[in-house]
Amino acid sequence: MGVAATASKLREARWWEPLPNGKLHCYLCPRHCHIGEGLTGFCFIRKNIGGKLYSLGYAQPAAIQIDPIEKKPLNHFLPGTKILSLGTAGCNMGCFFCQNWDISKSKSDQVSSSHLEPEAVALAAIEYDCPSLAFTYNEPTIWGEYVIDIARAAHAAGLKTVMVTNGYVTREALHDIYDHIDAANVDLKAFTESFYAKMTLTHLQPVLDVLKMLRKETHVWVELTTLLIPTLNDSADEIKELCGWVLRNLGDDVPLHFTAFHPDFKLQDKPRTPPETLHRARRIAMDMGLKYVYEGNIFSEGANTICPGCRRVVVKRSWHAVSDVRVSADGACRYCGYEISGFFRRPAPPTRRALDSLRTKVETVQGADRPI
Numbered sequence: 404m405g406v407a408a409t410a411s412k413l414r415e416a417r418w419w420e421p422l423p424n425g426k427l428h429c430y431l432c433p434r435h436c437h438i439g440e441g442l443t444g445f446c447f448i449r450k451n452i453g454g455k456l457y458s459l460g461y462a463q464p465a466a467i468q469i470d471p472i473e474k475k476p477l478n479h480f481l482p483g484t485k486i487l488s489l490g491t492a493g494c495n496m497g498c499f500f501c502q503n504w505d506i507s508k509s510k511s512d513q514v515s516s517s518h519l520e521p522e523a524v525a526l527a528a529i530e531y532d533c534p535s536l537a538f539t540y541n542e543p544t545i546w547g548e549y550v551i552d553i554a555r556a557a558h559a560a561g562l563k564t565v566m567v568t569n570g571y572v573t574r575e576a577l578h579d580i581y582d583h584i585d586a587a588n589v590d591l592k593a594f595t596e597s598f599y600a601k602m603t604l605t606h607l608q609p610v611l612d613v614l615k616m617l618r619k620e621t622h623v624w625v626e627l628t629t630l631l632i633p634t635l636n637d638s639a640d641e642i643k644e645l646c647g648w649v650l651r652n653l654g655d656d657v658p659l660h661f662t663a664f665h666p667d668f669k670l671q672d673k674p675r676t677p678p679e680t681l682h683r684a685r686r687i688a689m690d691m692g693l694k695y696v697y698e699g700n701i702f703s704e705g706a707n708t709i710c711p712g713c714r715r716v717v718v719k720r721s722w723h724a725v726s727d728v729r730v731s732a733d734g735a736c737r738y739c740g741y742e743i744s745g746f747f748r749r750p751a752p753p754t755r756r757a758l759d760s761l762r763t764k765v766e767t768v769q770g771a772d773r774p775i
Contacts, residue, residue, distance in 0.1 A: 414461035418576045427451045432495045433609040446545040447493035447510045460491035460546035465506045465514040473723040479745025480586040483725035487528040490540025497604035500670040507541040521552035522764040534750050539567035547580045554583035560753040570610040586624040593636035594645035618653045626658040646688045656744035662699035712741025
């Protein structure tokens with residue numbers, strides 16, 4: 404198949420420019436890949452074909468399923484609801500401890516994927532009674548074009564959208580993507596440049612910059628996750644530095660999730676994270692003044708949401724299962740009235756008109772056999 408025929412079946416990417424040497428500069432993420440003809444960037448799914456950059460991940464999800472929203476993890480955004488989750492191949496980080504490495508470390512032609520247009524994704528969420536959908540499993544930034552189009556279709560139908568992300572995106576692309584996003588869980592993988600450089604093949608500062616931009620320049624609800632890996636990023640001093648930065652730059656009401664590591668991918672020589680490590684990290688964070696701190700990947704009372712006003716449990720959880728919610732739709736503690744930060748009002752079901760419009764678009768796209 405010729406270059407022109409191949410390109411006609413793909414979606415042209417955004418966030419790139421030609422270079423004098425014939426390569427293409429992709430400025431979607433801080434890697435700023437310079438991509439030669441016929442090659443892809445570090446992420447594997449943004450390819451130079453005939454002097455144009457194409458997104459190989461558009462409408463090609465490699466994973467799609469229904470999850471509890473607590474699995475993202477999001478504890479202050481529609482707790483107790485289901486969320487339609489999807490991901491593609493590739494990633495713009497090189498984490499040695501990746502727990503979705505089977506797709507994130509694969510090229511687009513190395514995974515089993517299905518063609519699914521943006522409107523069909525939104526329709527599936529409605530049909531499975533999911534008030535929101537998540538871009539997750541691999542790094543959604545690298546398929547930002549698909550994210551934006553799905554989010555537009557989702558919002559038109561009254562659904563909410565979630566990014567589960569490593570936060571590695573440029574300022575040039577951030578608003579293009581996140582202006583369509585309602586909530587995000589950002590992996591703050593550690594708080595040292597050496598960890599980011601050695602264990603993720605990236606840098607810490609761009610992630611910190613993105614977190615500040617999300618908090619100060621967007622309306623996105625943000626939660627943080629740090630996977631604590633024994634001897635690598637679990638020291639009390641590092642946890643204190645991380646929490647201090649969050650307090651100074653993001654505020655005391657940003658939920659922080661400390662989660663347990665298990666050996667995976669290229670990091671098989673480290674043990675599982677002991678529960679006490681998570682307990683200690685949570686105590687440090689709460690003692691420093693963070694209001695909402697959680698423990699993940701273990702059974703623990705640290706999964707519950709505690710009201711900062713009356714110190715009573717207002718959302719009771721066991722792993723990812725929610726058994727009781729004592730927060731009003733407006734976010735008020737039902738015991739004392741304290742305003743719990745987050746988004747607790749479930750969106751209204753889509754109107755018949757919105758649903759019919761979405762179905763018509765899906766049928767039109769399928770009938771037209773639109774190129775991807």
